[in-house]
Amino acid sequence: MTSTYDADLLGYFGASGGQQWGGRFMPEALVAALDELTEAWRDAMADPSFVAEFEAILVDYAGTPSRLYHAERLSRRVGARILLKREDLNHTGAHKIRNVLGQALLTRRMGKTRVIAETGAGQHGVASATAAAYFGMDCTVYMGAVDTRRQALNVARMHLLGAKVVPVESGSATLKDAINEALRDWVASVDHTAYLFGTAAGPHPFPSMVRDFCRGIGDEARAQCLEQYGVLPDAVAACVGGGSNAIGLFTAFLDDEGVAIHGFEPGGEGVDTPRHAATIHAGASGVLHGARTYVLQDEDGQTIESHSISAGLDYPGVGPQHAHLSAIGRATYTPVTDAEAMEAMALLSRTEGIIPAIESAHALAGALRVAERLGQEKGPEATVLVNLSGRGDKDMGTAIEYFGLGDPDRVTAEPVGEVPGDTTGAGEGSGAGEQL
Amino acid sequence: MSVATAFERARAEGRAALVGYLPAGFPDVEFSIEAIRCMVDSGCDVIEVGLPYSDPVMDGPTIQAAAQQALEGGTRTTDVLRTVEAVAATGTPTVVMTYWNPVERYGVDRFAADLASAGGAGLITPDLTPDSAAGWTAAADVHDLDKIFLVAPSSTDARIAMTTAACRGFVYATAVMGVTGARASSSDLAGPLVARTRATTDLPVCVGLGVSHGDQAAEVAAFADGVIVGSAFVRTLLDHADDRAAGLSALAGLTADLADGVRRG
Known part of the structure; x- marks a missing residue:
């Protein structure tokens, strides 16, 4: 399972030459716990009984393997084959259940009884609360106070699942501050508590461990693509905030030189404005939350508040393995704006009857650009595999506001129907898409 | 100048040293300099100037609030160095306590050079352990600066040995498993x-x-060998936010009480 793309024993990606990414920039008080976790994770991944139990829980409880679905109407529209990895159909509605079940199973193996987690929009918090309920553990979730107000429904879900939700008022009261607060809790509780980190970022071993727990996405998708279509995809695509779903997809394809790897970052209101979260595109090398990676920071190294319409991508850092893959040119990271993502959300809803998470809509929007180009180069057999990392139910509040949905006058006056440019529909360029 | 002189003097007097912390730029740069000089005059043997950072994971609410106020007031890394220069001019050894990213962003070697030329004695690095500190260690050695790393109750004996071997000046022992902040009783x-x-x-x-x-x-x-106090000083200034003269007076009183304490121990 080891690859040249893996981190070294200290958690550095790219250690063999050039810029090193990752590592562990953490208070000494947490080093013993991180060492213990590293050893437990390595030991568990080498233990067939752990791996088998993890697999069984994923299948029986989380509903994996998720389907690889050929989006035919969308494919005809762009002139290339679009395959969707349906992580949105997993239990709790996103890929994140894979990560938390893996980490919670490891927590039980380590004999710890309490878990803590940070959450932005609440998806990782809900997933953590779910895993804690499943394993019978105490769970405390740190969530920015701004986000607890924006995402009251997810707060209620966590409460129903038995978790304690702590609103974080410090700093900018969003995801990065929730991580700070969870780390502060962990410093004081580390003897009996595990920190279920929500993405493939943070200090070693989290970037590698979270990747291991999420890599089933790509392992399944690669096998499904070969089995269903007899070929590997020409390109794979995923959205990148911290980057857990992306690294989960990409890992299986890193050694397939013919497969182009595309990560799509939250471009917010545009990377030429201050309101975005395109960390690799616009950030600079630095240290945030324990890892050397790209960071949105000012000239004094103070973290800059990020913005994305998608709370799950709204993070001013990025997983260090993505920084490495970008630096060595194995993967390409490109921004997708709020507007492009919302357009893709509406497009998939109408063409395929699938309402994606706004995070996943970023991947889709970027993938459509790639697919149109590949389709022109290679014809309709060109294949782009997109990770549909989550479902959009949680985003309906944002969608209502953005599209002006739910107004009965609007629905009767402008029924949401044909998709512009759909060759199965009424014809090209009606422009209705602009009014979504 | 190393902090060693301050510890030698305290040792010669048969007592522990008092190490006082205040963030630069809190509540503003000029007043923080005045407040730190007051701490020096009232009995601090070593000063830690905090570099305010946006993501202080080791700090409790008191120091977080001070750092946030300093940043909102526009405090820059250069202001921290200016503060060091003003405090070091008193002859009291002055170190900077900072999270790592601002140093990396400033340029590790450039920071070491500018800290040394400001008269600073060295750096305390709460989120940088010696095994991740090759760049800083080299720069500190070139510029003759103290390297103060932390040990914790959770540290193994092997890590403590590795850490103290990398330290110069003093070793910072974090007495509790938790963030900074005043506590009713000391940790066992x-x-x-x-x-x-x-x-x-x-x-x-x-x-x-x-x-x-x-x-x-x-x-x-x-x-x-030394008692480090931070949050209590910050709290004193926060409690007198509307009356700076009263704040300085309270700060002097607290420093004197602590200075008396290290002489009783």
Whole structure:
């Protein structure tokens, strides 16, 4: 399972030459716990009984393997084959259940009884609360106070699942501050508590461990693509905030030189404005939350508040393995704006009857650009595999506001129907898409 | 200038040293300089100037609030160095306590050079351990600066030995498993940690986290070479936000009480 793309024993990606990414920039008080976790994770991944139990829980409880679905109407529209990895159909509605079940199973193996987690929009918090309920553990979730107000429904879900939700008022009261607060809790509780980190970022071993727990996405998708279509995809695509779903997809394809790897970052209101979260595109090398990676920071190294319409991508850092893959040119990271993502959300809803998470809509929007180009180069057999990392139910509040949905006058006056440019529909360029 | 002179003097007087922390730029740059000079005049032997950072994961609410206020007031890294220069001019050894990213962003070697030319004695790095600090270690050695790393109750003996071998100036022992902030009682983890640390080094061992008055300082001074106080100073200024003269007076009183404490220990 080891690859040249893996981190070294200290958690550095790219250690063999050039810029090193990752590592562990953490208070000494947490080093013993991180060492213990590293050893437990390595030991568990080498233990067939752990791996088998993890697999069984994923299948029986989380509903994996998720389907690889050929989006035919969308494919005809762009002139290339679009395959969707349906992580949105997993239990709790996103890929994140894979990560938390893996980490919670490891927590039980380590004999710890309490878990803590940070959450932005609440998806990782809900997933953590779910895993804690499943394993019978105490769970405390740190969530920015701004986000607890924006995402009251997810707060209620966590409460129903038995978790304690702590609103974080410090700093900018969003995801990065929730991580700070969870780390502060962990410093004081580390003897009996595990920190279920929500993405493939943070200090070693989290970037590698979270990747291991999420890599089933790509392992399944690669096998499904070969089995269903007899070929590997020409390109794979995923959205990148911290980057857990992306690294989960990409890992299986890193050694397939013919497969182009595309990560799509939250471009917010545009990377030429201050309101975005395109960390690799616009950030600079630095240290945030324990890892050397790209960071949105000012000239004094103070973290800059990020913005994305998608709370799950709204993070001013990025997983260090993505920084490495970008630096060595194995993967390409490109921004997708709020507007492009919302357009893709509406497009998939109408063409395929699938309402994606706004995070996943970023991947889709970027993938459509790639697919149109590949389709022109290679014809309709060109294949782009997109990770549909989550479902959009949680985003309906944002969608209502953005599209002006739910107004009965609007629905009767402008029924949401044909998709512009759909060759199965009424014809090209009606422009209705602009009014979504 | 190393902090060593301050510890030698305290040792010659048969007492522990008092190490006082205040963030630069809190509540503004000029007043923070005035406040730190007041701490020097009232009995601090070593000063830690905090570099305010947006993501202070080791700090409790008191220091977080001060750092946020300093940043909102526009405090820059260059202001921190200016503060060091003003404080070091008093002759009291002055170190900077900072999270790592601002140093990396400034340029590690450039920061070391500018800190040294400001008269700073060295750096305390709460989120940088010696095994990740090759760049800083080299720059500190070139510019003759103290390298103060932290040990914790959770540190293994091997890590304590590795850490103290990399330190110069003193060793910072975090007495509790938790973030900064005043605590009602001292931790029973501190004594054993100091003993384990001393077994590996002749450097002074200072204890931080939680001390807020003279009696606690005396307790810690009984087994440590230095008593580090931060949040209690910050809290004093926060409590007198509307009356700076009263704030300075309270700060002087607290410093005197703590300075008395380290002489009783």
